[in-house]
Amino acid sequence: TDRRTFCLFLVPCPALQCVGEENCVDSRTVYISHKEPPPGTEAFIQQRFPDNRIVSSKYTFWNFIPKNMFEQFRRVANFYFLVIFLVQLIIDTPTSPITSGLPLFFVITVTAIKQGYEDWLRHKADNTINQCPVHVVQHGRKVREQSHKLRVGDVVLVEENEIFPCDLILLSSSRDDGTCFVTTASLDGESSHKTYYAVQDTKAYKTEEEVSSIHATIECEQPQPDLYKFVGRINIYMNNEPVARYCPNFNWPVIVLPSAVAIYTGMETKMALNYQSKSQKRSAVEKSMNAYLVVYLCILISKAIINTALKYLWQADPNRDEPWYNERTEAERQRAFTDFLAFMVLFNYIIPVSMYVTVEMQKFLGSYFIMWDDEMFDEELQEGAVVNTSDLNEELGQVEYVFTDKTGTLTENNMEFIECCVDGHVMPGSDSIDMIDTSPGPGARVSLASEREELFFRALCLCHTVQVKEEETVDGIKHGIHQGKSSSFYISSSPDEVALVEGMKRLGFTYLRQKDGHMEIINRDDEVERFEVLEVLTFDSVRRRMSIIVRSNTGSELYLFCKGADSSIFPRVISGKVDQVKARVEHNAVEGLRTLCVAYRPLSPEQYQQVSHLLSGAKLALQDRDKQLAEAYDRIERDLILLGATAVEDRLQEKAADTIESLHKAGMKVWVLTGDKMETAAATCYASKLFRRSTQILELTTKRTEEQSLHDVLFDLSRTVLRHYGGMTRDASLSDDCTDFGLIIDGATLSSVMRPNQQGSSSGNYKELFLDICRNCSAVLCCRMAPLQKAQIVKMIKASEEHPITLAIGDGANDVSMILEAHVGIGIMGKEGRQAVRNSDYAIPKFKHLKKMLLVHGHYYYIRVSELVQYFFYKNVVFIFPQFLYQFFCGFSQQPLYDTAYLTLYNISFTSLPILLYSLIEQHINTDILKKDPSLYKDIAKNSLLRWPSFIYWTVLGVYDAIVMFFGAYFLFDNTTFTSNGQMFGNWTFGTLVFTVLVFTVTFKLALDTHYWTWINHFVIWGSLLFFVVFSLLWGGIIWPFLNYQRMYYVFMQMLSSGPAWLSIILLITACLLPDVVKKVIWRALWPTTTERIQVGSDLNGQI
């Protein structure tokens, strides 16, 4: 389950961190292109570095068997059976070692095959990565190498859109300034393009020959996992003279074009070091299973203790201990204290040896149904659901909290310019070029409005940080977006800006490029307009706007263009059609569009002088520079004239609202965790029906906490919520139309809620209070979240009192932390790379598939696994309890009731397949009904089928069945014969009779629980009974070299030749099944669950 791509590279050290010579003990020296340094400078020590081979597989061909055995026997259950097996080998025990050895061998083999197969897949994946081609510069030539052959010191040529094969230092790039753009999404989740700079002294070396001529060594530290720290220095030798430099601008790695030198390779790369094996997630079912196992272990031990004690009591009379007919051997007399172990061995079958392997197989095979699901296949991506861990299938049916990312998960993450509103005139953005051109106002263009309109477009074309990238061989989605004449496209760290600039292009204003301090745009009349960029007032999250001051080349007018969130623009506007624009902005925000306002301010040369004076003053300030800059910005960005507003849509994913509604109905709480700003996020929440019109929104944001202390706000909110709910409980009848609450919290406030207070005592209170509020809210929106905060929230909910099952779903690398933290992590195959998918437990193409995943697959898997677990314990109780009872009638001598063959094969062949099949294909309700009626999900919430009462019910049922079987046979055998020829049966017939009833009863019990009888069910259930009968006949009946004198010879046949045996088998099976049937029927009639009502309903419908 470890999968990753190794698009590896090193991330720059933010600040220069040079270490003194004395600290460089743990350092490595890398010789670029493996050239020895000139003599005399320092000793040339060829250090040995690992190659670039990636190994994610666990085993090799040679160590598979020992290593796999070791790992398997580390599991408690397997170890337990191994011990039992060894005990059987060593001491004289009632059953042959085969009885536990064979099932154990079977289990171990099946698991080994499964793990071997998985490891083989990993080997294959590793090979794909290791053999992926890399360009290496050797002796002035470009050579293709396989990735795994890369050595430290190789100079690597990475081309555009390639993935870095290992950690690299950027030597030079194809761009003149030695920069390159890199995304680090697969490392830290930031998918924005980052600019990295080549080492100053090498950036001039561009061609392969030049690069090969570099003679330098790099000293750097040994590999360490910290992504953001890299310390080293480069020594460049020219004419054999060292030109040592303390890494002046060591702004490392990253490479888009040319040459880079490999620093860390293979398993030493930062990524590999950061790659931790995901902590094993265990499902709630597995936890219940282990709890049950402990109970059964206790039962087992107490049974053994009771029997041992009784045995000694019984033996106290020497005539009973050793009657004349049954003396011990000398050896037996001397051997003591093995009785307890012998009883343990006799009863050890109560711990279902094959349960683990069956559960594992069920999960492994069952997960294929998710992958095969047609409805979860996305035509567009050509991909279906992916299962990375099959351990959590049933957890999908237990989810109580859903944490979802917004962008890319709820929404498409495909920004589209929807409209702009200039002076209150709404202009649709898409498919609208014609509309504009043919719009009724060609004449209006000359009007004031048109002038404003053009200004507005210019503003949007100028006021941004978009970079233009010349089109070369870039493929991908972007290709389709701009069909324009120029073959360039835009890159920006904000997709909104790209959408805006592209929107402008459609409206006739094309941003060309920035050149020599001038921005060039093409206006509607295909004329190039040039604007000199004078100042850029960059964006920051406090001001929430950015401005640019430009001088028009044509008219030499000076303009300040400002673009920002409505809340930060409107207060600064002095004129313009504020009301209309405001109304439109609000309208758009409610629609879930991302809105921005645009304003401008014409500057006179004097004003500009003032402005530039202000700015330069602030920039030169030695103290409080940031503060002074902010003040300067504040003074500059005022007296604005409102131009209009834009609306960009990040469209909701198909059926997102429907999905969220279903999740709500299924009793899940949906939290949206996003890095986005509050308004947009809230709008999305409304659009996706997370918040309804009736929802009362509680805000816990920085804005509020600025006004009141956090303490007060929290108490206020909790009072509101609790008062409301207090009122509700009084007249619960009104609860339906009561408003529900939605909470909005932002990252800053959250961190202050989570932050331990100075007085340690009250810190917990905040958290508790916050949790209290959250619990009473139907929906929670957390905005402005850092990736780590997302995980924190998940962790907090996980750790709360009820320990709810959480599910996190996201598409980006910034969701990875929460995906890993939550009980179930789901990745969306979005546009942001595969990081989330790779770290998730399950991956689906679209958010809407979550519905089927949880409501159908999760539900089924839970039902299936819980039945599987309960049934396994049940059938082993029924199996072993008669054996326990028999001890009371055989002098506690550990005499087994059943023959060795039956003991061995009961779990691995007579009763294994029906339950495995049940657990794969059972459907208690039709898929369609499950999807239609999400409330059915509540029926299985809180692990309801594996709670103690139902576990006790199954166990009691098992004990009852065992008692019926044993005493039924006992009374039948009671001192009489039941053959028509007067001959008597012995103890093996007794055991066989019980065993026959047993096999039939447990199989029929499963048949009664099966709601979905396909031909496979019929085949397996009747087939396994038939197999039992045929096996018994063969084992006891056929004349075979050694079978004809073994103890089971003809026992089964003899039993079947007697009428009363048949009658009693029928009677006992009926008596065993009766209580369960009656319980089911009565419960269904008197206290039906929703599920059962629907079953009956659909049944009736089906009949009609």
Next chain:
Amino acid sequence: MMASSYNAKEEDGHHPGSSNHGGTGPSSSKKPDNTAFKQQRLPAWQPILTAGTVLPAFFIIGLIFIPIGIGLYVTSNNIKEFEIDYTGVEPDSPCYICAQNFSWNSTTPCICTVNFTLQQPFENNVYMYYGLSNFYQNHRRYVKSRDDKQLNGDLNNLEDPSSDCEPYRKIGGKAVAPCGAIANSLFNDTLDLSYVESNGTLNSIDLQRKGIAWWTDKHVKFKNPAGSNLSVAFQNTVMPVNWRNPVYNLDPSDPDNNGFINEDFIVWMRTAALPTFRKLYRIIPKKSGAASTLPSGSYRLKIAYNYPVLSFDGRKRMILSTISWMGGKNPFLGIAYITVGSICFFLGIVLLIINHKYGNRSSSADIPN
């Protein structure tokens, strides 16, 4: 403008295709097959256990089981069975002296006779059993203590029995045949039955020793070691320590009933399931004509008292029983059938009421949501 706060979520060169080769998962890039099995849409019969559907089954079970039960009960009651305890615990019981004076070393058997009266005649074949109580034939040490291979006539095991037979494996270096505790403790009382005529004369009853063991045991599972003469075949072995006669001389009257295939021996070797058990001893075949096999009247049982049971608080019994198709007298099965049948019938009525009262409710109840 939101650059600093907003993680750019644009395509970054890692479009799915390019980074896919990192995934090792079984991610299928092709559309999954639309087969019924893979889509979990196999046609299926979907039965639901409701009061309505189970009702008829309960009545039917009740209606079938009760007559069967009555039939079984009547059959069982028609079986005649007579049982007499001859252990000799009580001082006034005829075998008291034999029981008290038992010695392993005595060479002559202690004989005691027990008189009893059959109130009713026994028709058809009558089966004579001996019964033992508190005898743990199902003790693990005991059950195990045999060598099936030896009993199957294997020559190697004849002279070198399995270690399972310990401590009844070898005596003085010679293999015990048959070895083991079960064989060693072979029941060796001899029971003779005579009818006491009204004039006091004893009329010995013919007891048949054939057909008391399973046919397969006698012919397949147990075999004598090869050899024309049994005593020669067993010459390198010794008889079990508690035996009076060697294995090749168990039945002097019938040379074919000796060795390992002696039927009394085979019967004994089939270990009983419970500590109180009976084993078939003899068959009294039905007389030709209309005469009862055992007419009512007085009988005398002559016992060669060889088998000690008092030491472990055991009891010995002699049982005479007729047999029906369902075996010996055992009212359990009949009663159980009647009980289960009645319960089913009763439950059927309960379910009828429930179905009547609640059935409509639950089926017509509004399905929530």
